[in-house]
Amino acid sequence: xxxxxxxxxxxxxxxxxxxxxxxxxxxxxxxxxxxxxxxxxxxxxxxxxxxxxxxxxxxxxxxxxxxxxxxxxxxxxxxxxxxxxxxxxxxxxxxxxxxxxxxxxxxxxxxxxxxxxxxxxxxxxxxxxxxxxxxxxxxxxxxxxxxxxxxxxxxxxxxxxxxxxxxxxxxxxxxxxxxxxxxxxxxxxxxxxxxxxxxxxxxxxxxxxxxxxxxxxxxxxxxxxxxxxxxxxxxxxxxxxxxxxxxxxxxxxxxxxxxxxxxxxxxxxxxxxx
Ligand SMILES: CC(C)(COP(=O)(O)OP(=O)(O)OC[C@H]1O[C@@H](n2cnc3c(N)ncnc32)[C@H](O)[C@@H]1OP(=O)(O)O)[C@@H](O)C(=O)NCCC(=O)NCCS
Numbered sequence: 163x164x165x166x167x168x169x170x171x172x173x174x175x176x177x178x179x180x181x182x183x184x185x186x187x188x189x190x191x192x193x194x195x196x197x198x199x200x201x202x203x204x205x206x207x208x209x210x211x212x213x214x215x216x217x218x219x220x221x222x223x224x225x226x227x228x229x230x231x232x233x234x235x236x237x238x239x240x241x242x243x244x245x246x247x248x249x250x251x252x253x254x255x256x257x258x259x260x261x262x263x264x265x266x267x268x269x270x271x272x273x274x275x276x277x278x279x280x281x282x283x284x285x286x287x288x289x290x291x292x293x294x295x296x297x298x299x300x301x302x303x304x305x306x307x308x309x310x311x312x313x314x315x316x317x318x319x320x321x322x323x324x325x326x327x328x329x330x331x332x333x334x335x336x337x338x339x340x341x342x343x344x345x346x347x348x349x350x351x352x353x354x355x356x357x358x359x360x361x362x363x364x365x366x367x368x369x370x371x372x373x374x375x376x377x378x379x380x381x382x383x384x385x386x387x388x389x390x391x392x393x394x395x396x397x398x399x400x401x402x403x404x405x406x407x408x409x410x411x412x413x414x415x416x417x418x419x420x421x422x423x424x425x426x427x428x429x430x431x432x433x434x435x436x
Pocket of ligand 1: 383412
């Protein structure tokens, strides 16, 4: 078997990589990147020529390993993916997931044996001046910040809102309590919706919006979205961005209704068995 050209990163590689890693916003600070590498050195791979990749289990209870970042010339992509598929297999993962790639670049990944898995739409909105935006909730619904006690109910909401590939486990939700702002909407029956969002370097990102099926089409999704946009604007976000699946027509209609603009290019996630 050919020798892998992507090898586990050394401490020096971790230092050298930080400026590039920092620009991806995958880690808050260099210490977080370093701690991840210390716990699982196999997740950061580099080549002698300076190619590099970062890997992450997609979800705690899935057999999917995701390539969250890949830096290499286009001509190296098929070989890099082949190497990373071998790493995934050795670590016990049955599947390797690509980074989010532009449609034009997808052929580099299909050449390595990957197939298209999800088509993603990116939406943006100028949020300058949106700092006064608040959600108008139905009378029986209240909004508050989430607490860790809400995690089981948020997890249950994910189970009825997303298919297995997209839904979060309780570990991911706990992690987002550290990095994101979490808000929940409750009705007489309990928790009916939640959002996760962050605002960094002038850009707000909506990471999650889910409404319980029994509470949909009553304006709660719009109200939670408006609340999140207002929050991100107050945190200094001049632009708000989010991604949704191309076939998620409900969410695309909701986002368009609030004035978000779809970017023309689709992003793709590709996957392969290892
Ligand atoms: C998408 C979602 C958040 C919408 O929440 P909601 O509370 O039902 O949304 P609202 O009641 O505020 O709807 C606002 C508008 O969005 C559009 N919309 C919402 N659901 C829709 C649907 N199923 N089909 C078409 N348009 C829809 C409509 O224009 C609606 O206005 P209207 O009811 O006056 O026609 C909800 O369906 C959901 O949680 N889905 C599963 C999880 C998900 O897809 N999250 C977003 C992924 S990024």
